Amino acid sequence: MFGKPDMVMVFNTKDIETVYRNEGQWPMAKFRISQTLSRKIRGDFFKETIGLPVSQGEQWSKMRTAVNPVLLKPQNLSMYLKPLQEISDEFIKRIKEIRDPNTLEVPADFDRELNRLTFESVALVALNRKLNLINGAGSSPDAERLIECTRLNFDYVFKLDIQPSMWRLIRTPLYYQSMKVQEDLFRITQKYVNEALLQIKEKKSKKVNNNEEIYSILEKLLLIDEKLAIVMAMDMLIAGVDTTSVTITAILLCLAKNPEKQRLLREEIFKVLPTKDSVLDDKNMKHLPYLRAVIKETLRYYPNGTGTLRCPKQDVILSGYKVPKDSKVFLNFNCLLRDETFLHKLINFYPNVGCATKTIRNLNLILSVICLLVWDHVFVLANVWQKWNGSSYFEIVAEFQS
Ligand code: HEM
Numbered sequence: 001m002f003g004k005p006d007m008v009m010v011f012n013t014k015d016i017e018t019v020y021r022n023e024g025q026w027p028m029a030k031f032r033i034s035q036t037l038s039r040k041i042r043g044d045f046f047k048e049t050i051g052l053p054v055s056q057g058e059q060w061s062k063m064r065t066a067v068n069p070v071l072l073k074p075q076n077l078s079m080y081l082k083p084l085q086e087i088s089d090e091f092i093k094r095i096k097e098i099r100d101p102n103t104l105e106v107p108a109d110f111d112r113e114l115n116r117l118t119f120e121s122v123a124l125v126a127l128n129r130k131l132n133l134i135n136g137a138g139s140s141p142d143a144e145r146l147i148e149c150t151r152l153n154f155d156y157v158f159k160l161d162i163q164p165s166m167w168r169l170i171r172t173p174l175y176y177q178s179m180k181v182q183e184d185l186f187r188i189t190q191k192y193v194n195e196a197l198l199q200i201k202e203k204k205s206k207k208v209n210n211n212e213e214i215y216s217i218l219e220k221l222l223l224i225d226e227k228l229a230i231v232m233a234m235d236m237l238i239a240g241v242d243t244t245s246v247t248i249t250a251i252l253l254c255l256a257k258n259p260e261k262q263r264l265l266r267e268e269i270f271k272v273l274p275t276k277d278s279v280l281d282d283k284n285m286k287h288l289p290y291l292r293a294v295i296k297e298t299l300r301y302y303p304n305g306t307g308t309l310r311c312p313k314q315d316v317i318l319s320g321y322k323v324p325k326d327s328k329v330f331l332n333f334n335c336l337l338r339d340e341t342f343l344h345k346l347i348n349f350y351p352n353v354g355c356a357t358k359t360i361r362n363l364n365l366i367l368s369v370i371c372l373l374v375w376d377h378v379f380v381l382a383n384v385w386q387k388w389n390g391s392s393y394f395e396i397v398a399e400f401q402s
Contacts, residue, residue: 003168004033004161007309007328008318013342015318016331024313026057028326031309034160034167034175035153038182045186051231053239067232070220078282079214083124085280090134091117097135111249118245119147119237126236127192128199128218142188149185150241156181189234197222243304250302251294265290303334 010016036054039046049055052063070076094113099106106113116133123131132138133147156178160167167175200219221229255262268290273280307330314325323329336342 001164002166005328007330008323009330009332010318011332011335012319013336016333018316018318019310019312019329019331022312022314022316023310026061028056028311029309032157032161034178035157035182038179045227046231049228049231051235053235066224066228067221070217076217079216080125081280084121087120087124087134094135111245114248115241115245116147118248119241122236122240122244125217126233128196128216129192142191145184146188146237149181150237152181153185153238154242185234189237190230193230193233246304247299251298254298254301265294300337303337306334307332
């Protein structure tokens with residue numbers, strides 16, 4: 001429709017399996033066409049590294065091969081624990097400022113605050129700097145525009161690439177607004193990464209012996225390639241902020257509806273971090289199975305997005321229909337996450353469920369850190385502590401399902 005190719009929607013596991021088995025050596029997932037176009041227009045910069053969420057086939061594989069050793073090592077995250085703790089402490093102060101002194105309830109737009117917390121945390125990794133977004137007092141117009149652009153990016157992808165839109169035939173106002181958002185995302189990220197590069201060079205020039213130096217993720221990416229570092233920083237902000245803040249919001253909702261589970265989780269956290277000054281590290285973080293279960297179960301119950309897209313490399317039969325090769329097939333797997341046919345299997349296979357890839361394991365790790373650092377205060381806000389009744393993860397599943 002309107003210049004957009006047809007898309008086949010699949011909703012069953014057999015068809016999803018068939019598509020995955022026929023995707024060839026590298027996945028083809030042409031989906032965010034408007035975003036891809038905005039980068040192709042700037043071919044001078046994006047020619048070699050267009051970015052993970054929009055690249056295809058071999059180009060995607062090359063970029064993954066380059067960044068995997070940096071992004072998929074959990075030990076590369078340990079240097080962020082202390083600064084993330086500081087960000088969370090700031091967030092707690094912010095909660096105390098904005099909550100109602102009588103009811104202790106936070107304002108109705110608390111999700112906006114969570115979004116700023118997540119942005120500040122992801123930016124620490126992606127841009128190697130603080131943006132002072134938590135209370136907004138020390139933030140800059142560029143930082144504010146960047147946070148606005150990452151939010152708008154999803155809106156425009158939905159409006160231009162999912163909903164019927166004329167932009168491929170006639171350049172609509174929405175198309176130009178979307179291009180402006182992409183341009184600003186690029187301009188501001190490039191500026192921040194260049195500033196980080198200058199600081200890194202300055203730091204290096206002052207040091208005689210670098211043998212003991214611990215490099216940040218951005219520094220490691222810059223050592224591979226400057227353009228790659230900028231594109232990866234942009235994509236971490238685009239892909240990492242809304243996904244994480246929406247998940248935190250969903251976790252809070254699940255816990256508010258399940259006060260006993262809050263209690264159980266709080267007990268676990270207090271065992272690992274008994275005092276106000278206890279510090280989260282990569283060792284004690286391993287002793288939080290219930291927290292991980294809550295995160296995974298929330299992601300199952302309130303999944304981010306609806307699925308993913310693939311283009312099979314050869315003709316396939318899906319539910320009895322012949323689908324020609326290179327067709328766009330949307331795999332709606334998220335609706336299966338609540339399908340009772342599979343639920344008993346999910347429970348039996350726990351704890352491996354939901355953590356199939358290293359990427360997701362690492363992303364869960366970042367999320368665990370953010371959640372954990374603000375957790376206790378969220379409990380206070382919710383004000384729904386009840387007696388611990390010894391419920392298990394399986395009971396959470398049963399309860400969340402009801
Ligand atoms: C709860 C949090 C998150 C969820 C549920 C989530 C989910 C996903 C999913 C489902 C995809 C695949 C999308 C597709 O089919 O194309 C994806 C890709 C990606 N995510 Fe996340 N994500 C989360 C957090 C993050 C964070 C914190 C970052 C970075 C800091 C991040 C960076 C990326 C990147 C770069 C990709 C593209 C990977 C590639 O194509 O190779 N995500 N994410």
